[in-house]
Amino acid sequence: MKTLLTAFLTLISCTCFSQIKSIVIDSHSGLTIPYVNISIENEKKGTSSNANGEFELEVDQPKNVVFSAIGYETVKIHSDSIFGKVALKQLVTDLNEVVVSSSKKKLKKSIGKFKPSKIHYFYSLHSVPWMHARYFAFQEEYESTPYVKKIIVYTDSSIENAKFNVRLYGVNEKGEPEGYLYHKNIIVTAKKGGHKTTIDIADLNIEYPKTGFFVALEGLLIEDNKYEFEYHLSNSNQKRKAKRYEPLFGTIASDTLDTNWVNYMGKWSKTSKLKDLNLKRYKNKYSPLAMELVLSN
Incomplete structure (x- = not known):
């Protein structure tokens, strides 16, 4: 039996x-x-x-x-x-989404500068694929420097050469990320430790859309990114094993900048203010990605 x-x-x-x-x-x-x-x-x-x-x-x-x-x-x-x-199956490319032309790139303008010393809250990846995206609205002053030359983000990694993907999205009528501005992966390698990681996309000659656009950072659940570690339970000497996938993405604390979206389990939603958080700088505040754009003409 x-x-x-x-x-x-x-x-x-x-x-x-x-x-x-x-x-x-x-x-x-x-x-x-x-x-x-x-x-x-x-x-x-x-x-x-x-x-x-x-x-x-x-x-x-x-x-x-x-x-x-x-x-x-x-x-x-x-x-x-x-x-x-x-x-x-490949998507049919909408040629109107990207304007490709020659440019001299003499003028430069930076948007969203941040200080690494002010970053204390990070987005991390564990078992479910996700993307975090930050929306950048268009301003008339950008017309003299209409091309997106560089994207600078803050990464923190416990391993060397962690990889992540960058997706560039347009915006739909609901204000959600939709439609690619560039139809290929932009794979980026993050160094070990905390760094400003620069993504040079000048060769793509992407013109800043008048409706604004989203820059999305996509964590990759691949073996090369896996980091295993131990941590102590609160108020205890017991240790637990855990794993995550590097790198971490830094965020800034803001009272008003509710420009961050997350794609979790295949659905986009706007992130809300952080509650019940021990980090005083971030509590009851928005936490958009620490991200700077460098524009050129």
């Missing part, structure tokens, strides 16, 4: 749990797609494809898996249907 019960429980375990191991490819070219955002629908669980487009994902029961990659249609695929390769 005991043997039959063990076999029955083992069967249930095998039925309800599966390890998906696959590779994401372009449906037209057949080339692999790196750093795809992959999440289980309505669950706080996900991963990212690595530099070779490969990924592994544990699914405790059959569910829809959501695949999101810049320049490709977002799709939902049932976990039982994922075998071998997952093919994504």
Whole structure:
């Protein structure tokens, strides 16, 4: 009887749990797609494809898996249907979203300068893919320097050469991020420690949209970014093991700057003021990404 019960429980375990191991490819070219955002629908669980487009994902029961990659249609695929390769279709590029032309880049203007010494609150990545985005409105004074030359963010990493992705979005009628300004990944490497990380996009010749735009930072749930550590429980000598995926992204504290959005489990929502926080500088304040834009002509 005991043997039959063990076999029955083992069967249930095998039925309800599966390890998906696959590779994401372009449906037209057949080339692999790196750093795809992959999440289980309505669950706080996900991963990212690595530099070779490969990924592994544990699914405790059959569910829809959501695949999101810049320049490709977002799709939902049932976990039982994922075998071998997952093919994504490219989005049709709207040429009106990006203005490409030559420019002399003699004039410069900076927006959103920040001091690293003032940064004490960070966005971190643990088990669910997310993106944090900051909105930059257009001002008439930017017309003399209409091209986005550099994006400067504050990163803090416990490992060397942590990678993250940058997505550039337009804005829809509801004020949400929508529509790509650039249809490819912008993969950035963050040094170990706390730094201002500069992303030079001058070669893309992206003109500042009159409706404003979003700069989104996308954490990558890849093995190379994993950092394992131990921490003490509060008021105790006990230690717990934990992991996160580097780097961390610094934020500033603001009473009025409610320009930050988060894409969590595939949905965009506006971030609210921080409550119940021990950091006095940030309590009851907004925490937009510490981010500076350098414009040129």
